[in-house]
Amino acid sequence: MRGGAGGIQLFSMxxxxxxxxxxxxxxxxxxxxxxxxxxxxxxxxxxxxVLVRPPKxxxxxxxxxxxxxxxxxxxxxxCCGLEQGDNELITLELLHRYVELLDxxxxxxxxxxxIFNFEKAYFILDExxxxxxxxxxxxxxxxxxxxxxxxxxxxxxxxxxxxxx
Amino acid sequence: xxxxxxxxxxxRVIRSARTQGEERGIIQRECADIRSQFRQGDNGERSHxxxxxxxxxxxxxxxxxxxxxxxxxxxxxxxxxxxxxxxxAMMLLDEKQxxxxxxxxxxxxxxxxxxxxxxxxxxxxxxCMGSAExxxxxxxxxxxxxxxxxxxxxxxxxxxxxHIIRKVPELAELxxxxxRTLLSEKNHGVLHGAVVLITELCERNPDTLVxxxxxxxxxxxxxxxxxxxxxxxxxxxAGISDPFLQVRxxxxxxxxxxxxDTASDAMNDLxxxxxxxxxxxKTAGSAVLYETVLTIMDINSESGLRVLAVNxxxxxxxxxxxxIRYISMTSLQKIVQTxxxxxxxxxxxxxxxxxxxxxxxxRRALELSLALVSAVNIRSMMKELLxxxxxxxxxLRSQTASGIFNAAERYSPSKRWHIDTILHxxxxxxxxxxxxxxxxxIQLITTASELHCYTVHKLYxxxxxxxxxxxxxxxxCWCIGEYGDLLLKGECEExxxxxxxxxxxxxxxxxxxxxxxxxxxxxxxALTATMKLSTRITxxxxxxxxxxxxxxxxxxxxxxxxxxxxxxxxKKYDHMRAAVLExxxxxxxNSPGHTNGDTSGEIKEPDTSKPKPVEAGLLSEPASQVCxxxxxLGGTDTPLQPSPAPTSTPTTTSSAxxxxxLGGxxxxxxxxxxxxxxxxxxxxxxxxxxxxxxxxVTLIASNSTQNDITNFTLQAAVPKSVQLQMKAPSGNVIPAxxxxxxxxxVLLNNPNKVSLKMRIRVAYSNQGAMHQDxxxxxxxxxxxxxxxxxxx
Numbered sequence: 001m002r003g004g005a006g007g008i009q010l011f012s013m014x015x016x017x018x019x020x021x022x023x024x025x026x027x028x029x030x031x032x033x034x035x036x037x038x039x040x041x042x043x044x045x046x047x048x049x050v051l052v053r054p055p056k057x058x059x060x061x062x063x064x065x066x067x068x069x070x071x072x073x074x075x076x077x078x079c080c081g082l083e084q085g086d087n088e089l090i091t092l093e094l095l096h097r098y099v100e101l102l103d104x105x106x107x108x109x110x111x112x113x114x115i116f117n118f119e120k121a122y123f124i125l126d127e128x129x130x131x132x133x134x135x136x137x138x139x140x141x142x143x144x145x146x147x148x149x150x151x152x153x154x155x156x157x158x159x160x161x162x163x164x165x
Numbered sequence: 166x167x168x169x170x171x172x173x174x175x176x177r178v179i180r181s182a183r184t185q186g187e188e189r190g191i192i193q194r195e196c197a198d199i200r201s202q203f204r205q206g207d208n209g210e211r212s213h214x215x216x217x218x219x220x221x222x223x224x225x226x227x228x229x230x231x232x233x234x235x236x237x238x239x240x241x242x243x244x245x246x247x248x249x250x251x252x253x254a255m256m257l258l259d260e261k262q263x264x265x266x267x268x269x270x271x272x273x274x275x276x277x278x279x280x281x282x283x284x285x286x287x288x289x290x291x292x293c294m295g296s297a298e299x300x301x302x303x304x305x306x307x308x309x310x311x312x313x314x315x316x317x318x319x320x321x322x323x324x325x326x327x328h329i330i331r332k333v334p335e336l337a338e339l340x341x342x343x344x345r346t347l348l349s350e351k352n353h354g355v356l357h358g359a360v361v362l363i364t365e366l367c368e369r370n371p372d373t374l375v376x377x378x379x380x381x382x383x384x385x386x387x388x389x390x391x392x393x394x395x396x397x398x399x400x401x402x403a404g405i406s407d408p409f410l411q412v413r414x415x416x417x418x419x420x421x422x423x424x425x426d427t428a429s430d431a432m433n434d435l436x437x438x439x440x441x442x443x444x445x446x447k448t449a450g451s452a453v454l455y456e457t458v459l460t461i462m463d464i465n466s467e468s469g470l471r472v473l474a475v476n477x478x479x480x481x482x483x484x485x486x487x488x489i490r491y492i493s494m495t496s497l498q499k500i501v502q503t504x505x506x507x508x509x510x511x512x513x514x515x516x517x518x519x520x521x522x523x524x525x526x527x528r529r530a531l532e533l534s535l536a537l538v539s540a541v542n543i544r545s546m547m548k549e550l551l552x553x554x555x556x557x558x559x560x561l562r563s564q565t566a567s568g569i570f571n572a573a574e575r576y577s578p579s580k581r582w583h584i585d586t587i588l589h590x591x592x593x594x595x596x597x598x599x600x601x602x603x604x605x606x607i608q609l610i611t612t613a614s615e616l617h618c619y620t621v622h623k624l625y626x627x628x629x630x631x632x633x634x635x636x637x638x639x640x641x642c643w644c645i646g647e648y649g650d651l652l653l654k655g656e657c658e659e660x661x662x663x664x665x666x667x668x669x670x671x672x673x674x675x676x677x678x679x680x681x682x683x684x685x686x687x688x689x690x691a692l693t694a695t696m697k698l699s700t701r702i703t704x705x706x707x708x709x710x711x712x713x714x715x716x717x718x719x720x721x722x723x724x725x726x727x728x729x730x731x732x733x734x735x736k737k738y739d740h741m742r743a744a745v746l747e748x749x750x751x752x753x754x755n756s757p758g759h760t761n762g763d764t765s766g767e768i769k770e771p772d773t774s775k776p777k778p779v780e781a782g783l784l785s786e787p788a789s790q791v792c793x794x795x796x797x798l799g800g801t802d803t804p805l806q807p808s809p810a811p812t813s814t815p816t817t818t819s820s821a822x823x824x825x826x827l828g829g830x831x832x833x834x835x836x837x838x839x840x841x842x843x844x845x846x847x848x849x850x851x852x853x854x855x856x857x858x859x860x861x862v863t864l865i866a867s868n869s870t871q872n873d874i875t876n877f878t879l880q881a882a883v884p885k886s887v888q889l890q891m892k893a894p895s896g897n898v899i900p901a902x903x904x905x906x907x908x909x910x911v912l913l914n915n916p917n918k919v920s921l922k923m924r925i926r927v928a929y930s931n932q933g934a935m936h937q938d939x940x941x942x943x944x945x946x947x948x949x950x951x952x953x954x955x956x957x
């Protein structure tokens with residue numbers, strides 16, 4: 001379980017996907033550089049694998065050289081691709097933490113919130129995870145950061161009064 | 166004003182599309198709109214447009230025309246625009262795109278921005294999609310931020326540094342000094358980032374690893390603080406204080422303690438403490454315990470601690486949560502070789518997991534169970550595995566079957582058990598076994614000679630029940646062909662007696678031959694088996710004859726060839742049929758023909774190799790006749806085994822002209838004694854003593870009649886203790902008028918030094934009439950080799 005040189009990461013997340021039960025992608029975060037075609041293929045394959053799992057199955061799968069950790073929350077599947085050395089159980093906690101953050105932000109979050117405010121879902125994710133690693137383990141901190149950042153978003157007036165460049 | 170309102174309107178419209186085509190139309194319109202917005206320049210709409218574009222991109226439509234807009238928006242002073250611009254950069258501008266370099270300058274500027282939220286955007290984006298070049302450019306900035314700033318930025322800068330190191334490993338030394346000091350931070354976010362950074366540095370550089378070993382006590386302290394701390398609402402998850410941080414620290418400790426006694430000692434107590442005190446009722450606690458177990462197993466821990474770790478895994482096996490059972494088995498798989506006995510203790514639970522509903526769990530349980538099979542538990546384990554085979558999902562079948570075969574081969578307590586097990590697998594999952602199973606099983610059956618009766622009965626019963634499993638049918642046909650006589654006997658000690666008639670057997674074989682489920686190879690087996698039965702049954706030989714002749718016109722080339730040759734065996738070479746179709750000797754597992762599933766090493770077995778009964782008959786026939794002759798010689802009761810003689814004679818595949826084979830034999834200038842003279846045929850022998858026990862006898866036949874003698878064959882018989890080896894005759898035509906001779910050499914080995922006798926039978930045709938006669942040679946004096954003889 002050793003990492004090597006040349007960008008081989010044995011302890012980290014490769015991607016995070018959110019998709020609905022009908023196979024519609026709601027969020028995608030990639031932590032390695034891949035071509036669009038590769039990304040689409042991975043999404044298709046992983047979705048196919050996860051969507052056929054019966055309820056109450058084990059939340060861990062082996063796919064190619066990756067571990068897939070997924071969990072279903074209402075109508076959305078939260079899914080991660082991990083390297084072999086990773087701890088699946090803590091990843092489950094990670095996914096759960098993200099759901100809690102979304103819930104805190106939107107108040108009783110549901111899939112529609114994520115559809116219509118996808119950019120916010122990304123902003124929240126970026127306050128929680130950077131480069132595939134957790135950056136903040138305190139829920140309250142993340143919530144506070146989001147609030148403050150949101151407050152910086154300009155009103156229309158402020159918008160037009162600021163110089164262009 | 167947030168981008169959301171306009172965006173949401175568009176999303177609503179897109180979602181209301183009823184068909185894919187309608188959606189495409191809407192998207193096209195929107196994209197056209199977005200493009201014109203981009204061209205217009207600043208009107209307060211740009212961030213909305215980009216947001217819409219990003220949504221369209223997520224649906225899978227092309228969005229590359231937005232890349233430049235991202236660059237422009239990132240450079241904007243407005244936070245909303247920067248925010249969406251950076252998001253766009255992360256989604257559209259990966260390092261493969263050329264445009265990504267254009268934002269390097271903006272990022273650099275934003276890294277020193279007065280607002281930490283702008284700094285944060287830059288850091289986040291760099292850590293997400295920064296190329297090696299960008300990383301090299303901006304590394305000094307990041308390093309500065311690591312040291313100076315406020316914890317909000319520090320934690321992000323740390324993870325950005327991790328990304329930089331992954332992209333440009335040489336830059337690791339830049340960050341090493343700061344990394345150490347970060348460990349004294351109180352902020353959990355920064356601490357977590359620091360641990361990740363140190364892990365990355367140690368992974369990449371063994372020297373750095375040595376350096377950071379000194380930090381083990383500090384890490385142990387931090388961990389202890391987390392484990393023993395009172396409830397802190399900010400970081401608490403299900404009673405565990407900051408499980409994310411705990412897991413990362415444990416992982417770093419694992420790397421630092423690996424192969425190093427000092428470091429391992431320093432963390433021993435801590436690991437014991439964590440292992441015992443962590444509450445594993447929820448996932449968070451189990452995650453920490455799991456990481457602890459992995460660490461204990463990977464460092465030089467004392468044996469007590471290792472036992473503790475394996476016990477934790479054992480406890481996990483009993484957990485209700487399927488996930489925990491799964492990861493427990495994954496870990497046990499890793500240590501099953503090194504800590505075999507410890508894992509064996511949990512065998513019962515592991516075997517129970519075979520019955521779990523979930524395929525992932527089943528797969529892990531199967532691998533682990535196969536690793537735990539040993540000579541001691543083979544019977545009970547095999548029972549469980551066979552039950553599993555009958556109910557397991559199809560994707561696991563062939564793995565299970567081959568695992569069972571391997572285990573049976575290594576640990577089977579008895580031959581009968583081994584055969585039973587293989588039969589069971591073939592009946593349950595015959596379609597999923599590998600090809601070499603059939604010859605392996607046949608070889609196994611031949612070696613278990615005391616079980617032939619039992620085996621053939623079992624196989625027969627399996628055959629009449631179901632002929633769909635090809636491997637089973639093939640083995641069954643072979644056995645019935647070979648041991649059909651035992652089947653007819655009806656009784657067998659280990660199986661309840663069932664009366665089987667000859668018609669029953671032939672019915673079964675015919676069903677296989679005619680069924681469309683049978684593969685061509687299977688039908689080949691069945692046809693040969695039918696043929697073999699012609700020497701083992703008494704009443705229905707005609708039925709066999711008719712079956713065989715029908716297949717003489719079969720479309721399948723292999724079957725046709727076999728049928729035609731078997732027909733020949735019935736008609737022209739009927740006298741050789743019994744010899745050709747005799748019981749096979751035990752096959753050697755590593756004989757050359759064996760590994761290909763092809764028993765061509767044995768010329769007597771016409772089964773899987775192309776049979777040439779004509780040539781084979783010439784060489785092997787003497788053997789059976791030997792037995793008849795021996796009976797006459799004094800009631801010696803030899804079993805129906807061919808003497809070694811014919812099988813070692815060179816297999817001839819050429820036609821009847823065998824003149825060349827005797828080329829190497831020298832005819833020694835010893836006196837020739839005439840032993841037989843009748844009807845113009847005279848037979849002389851020469852003998853030469855090779856060693857104390859070996860004698861070479863050359864038989865020379867000549868013809869003084871007016872007509873050629875054709876189909877001339879010689880057979881010889883000797884007393885039981887003497888070994889006879891007949892070489893191929895020089896020919897079977899003796900020209901008339903003494904113009905030519907036929908010679909045949911016989912090698913005798915007389916280890917017990919009994920008095921040598923030999924009986925010779927001659928058979929030939931002359932002028933269309935068949936002749937046969939016998940000569941007995943009573944003594945071969947050892948000194949002069951002068952035989953005395955008495956014609957019969």
